[in-house]
Structure formats: C-alpha cells, structure tokens
Amino acid sequence: MKFAHYYPGAAGEHSGVVAAIAQWTHAMLDAAEQVVVLHHGAPPEPARYGAAELRQVRDIGRGRPTRVPVGLDKALHDVDVLVLHEAWFTANLVAARAARRAGVPYVVVPHGVFEPTWIGYLRQPRRLRRALEASVLRGAAAAHVWFPAEAEHVRRIEPATRCVIAPPGFDVPAERWRPGGDYLAWYGRYAVRNKGIDMLLYALSTLPAACRPRLRMHGVDYEGGLAYTKGLVDALGLGDWVRVSGPIRGADKRDFVLGSAGFVHPSRWDCIPIAVAENLALGVPCLVSDRINLAPALSAERAALVTELDTDMLAAGLIELSERGAELSGRGREFVTNHLSWRDIVPHYLDQIEDVIGVGAR
Known part of the structure; x- marks a missing residue:
C-alpha cells in the first residue's frame, strides 16, 4: 500500500x-x-x-x-x-x-x-x-x-x-538506566495546563526542603508556557531546586534521562505520551498521572508509578519514585517489549x- x-x-x-x-x-x-x-x-x-x-x-x-x-x-x-x-x-x-x-x-x-x-x-x-x-x-x-x-x-x-x-511502537535500546542520578527529569512542551507543569511545581513546593528532589526541565515553548514556568518557579521559591531550560534532543536528551533518578509526566490528559514510552524503553523509572490513556495498563503491570493528579498524592509520588527506581526500571522495559513492539x-x-x-x- x-x-x-x-x-x-x-x-x-x-x-x-x-x-x-x-x-x-x-x-x-x-x-x-x-x-x-x-x-x-x-x-x-x-x-x-x-x-x-x-x-x-x-x-x-x-x-x-x-x-x-x-x-x-x-x-x-x-x-x-x-x-x-x-x-x-x-x-x-x-x-x-x-x-x-x-x-x-x-x-x-x-x-x-x-x-x-x-x-x-x-x-x-x-x-x-x-x-x-x-x-x-x-x-x-x-x-x-x-x-x-x-x-x-x-x-x-x-x-x-x-x-x-x-x-x-518503540524499540528497546541496548542502553539502559542505572541508579545513581540526583535529579528528576522532565521534557516536552511547556503547555502548562495540559502537561500538568503547574501541579508538578506546586507538589514540589509542599515538600520539606530537606527531602525535596531536584528537577531539571527541558522543552519547547508553547503559548508563553516557558516564561510562565520560570515565573512560577520563582514565585514558589523553587529556584534552588528547579532548572527550566529550552529544548533537548538526540544524544543529549538520552544522556539527560539516563543520568536522572527518574522521569516525571503529570499530564492532565495525553493520548500516548511519547516521552513516557521512550523512557520506559530505556528503563528510566517513570511517574505518570492517572489521566493518560496508558495509565491503566502501566498500573496493572506495575511498570510505572501512577498517581492521582492531586498535589499531595503527586508530592508523595515524587519521593516514592526515587525509592522504587530499580524495581520500576526492569518492568518498564518489559512493558515496552510486550505491548509496544x-x-x-x-x-x-x-x-x-x-x-x-x-x-x-x-
């Protein structure tokens, strides 16, 4: 055809x-x-x-x-x-x-x-x-x-x-995530409401400074979302914990997530977030909201940490992600192999x- x-x-x-x-x-x-x-x-x-x-x-x-x-x-x-x-x-x-x-x-x-x-x-x-x-x-x-x-x-x-x-579909590459990263990763479009960026930052701000994970963000601007995100980081006093940057692609993107403690994707809705599937294939532990279409299958197979899109639940998930990284890593790769080949x-x-x-x- x-x-x-x-x-x-x-x-x-x-x-x-x-x-x-x-x-x-x-x-x-x-x-x-x-x-x-x-x-x-x-x-x-x-x-x-x-x-x-x-x-x-x-x-x-x-x-x-x-x-x-x-x-x-x-x-x-x-x-x-x-x-x-x-x-x-x-x-x-x-x-x-x-x-x-x-x-x-x-x-x-x-x-x-x-x-x-x-x-x-x-x-x-x-x-x-x-x-x-x-x-x-x-x-x-x-x-x-x-x-x-x-x-x-x-x-x-x-x-x-x-x-x-x-x-x-997605290929499972030879490269794979290893524990040891000291930051959480996010990349995508700075579509603040759609991607749940505001919820992510509010959740971070509720955590005590002593246990608050660092977050690095990369993405393309969308209707002023990049500037809004930077402004919200400042307004919430998160400047020491959150780095907001522009797009990242190719080998730089792969190194970015492989060096992280996990990938976060708290969208209010998503058909299939390609970024999540890419990270699952690499074995990067993922935290996703229960609003994405992939969430029920991920939850059933415990291939990712799935959380309600609630500030307190999301904050707890950010801490849990770092603790369960090794467990989630292998299951994420298996999920891609079994369902997204x-x-x-x-x-x-x-x-x-x-x-x-x-x-x-x-």
Missing part, C-alpha cells in the same frame, strides 16, 4: 504529532510499504521522514485557523490511503473533501484531541466545530486511535465511526487498514 500523511505542520518545528508521523513513516517503510509525506512550504529536514517521498502542496491562508491546502487531490493520484492528523482546524476539512474528490479513502488520527478535557479548551463556536468534525469522521474509512479509551472519545463526536486501534503492532495495524479500505482497493 501507499500511504500519504497530511498535517499542516509536517515540515515545521518538532512536536508530538510530527514525532508520531515520523515514527509511523519509518515503521511503514521498514515493512516495505510506500509512504508519501505531504507538506506545505520548504521541505522538512532530510532525516525526519527517512526515505519517504516528499510532496509539496500549495496552501493559502494565514496561520492554523485559516491555512488550507490547494490542489491536494492532484497529489493523491497514486495513493491508496490518506492519513489526516489531529483535528479542529480547517485544513483537514478541505483535505477530506479533496480525498473524496480523488476517490481515495482517508483515515483520521486524532492524537487525543477528542478527549473531553481537551475539547473543553476549544474556542467557540464549539457546537459548529463539533458538527464539522463529525462530518469529517462520517466520510472517513476509520479513525486510527491508539487505545480503546480513545475510540470512545471519537464516537462521542460521531457514533458510527469505525476505529483502527494500534499504538505507536513494532514487530507486533505493524502487522495488526496493516490488517485493520486493509479491512477498512478493502484489500486491493486501488
């Missing part, structure tokens, strides 16, 4: 969605499938999508709300399935119509944005926006979700939506895709 991925930010800055597109692209290429990445503007950095074919699509409009593709149907002339990423912006409405004109089935990957808490962040008019998203889902061959709970969220928007359920995920995913679009559809 030939897959085409469309996301307006595919050639832009690194993000969770971009990382997921890259992961699935490489996985499909490794499975001898063909992949096209449709992008606006200048092409992405060469290594991002490997050997995938890059096709530039003209766009008009200014910014995320009004930016839409032009002539996308022509770029789909030899494609078997179009994959649309995320939701709640005009570009996907136009892309879905282009796919229908081209006679190409499309699949929607929400990346968790149909989660009820996330929908609460939407600007008005929400009723109209829900109706438009429902129309996109009605025309889709399926929604590709990563966990059953996400399928329920999709069907709250459009009950008749078929769902392909397959999480992204591309070897098992890719055939299951392809079978489902062939089922929803019809084997040999093109």
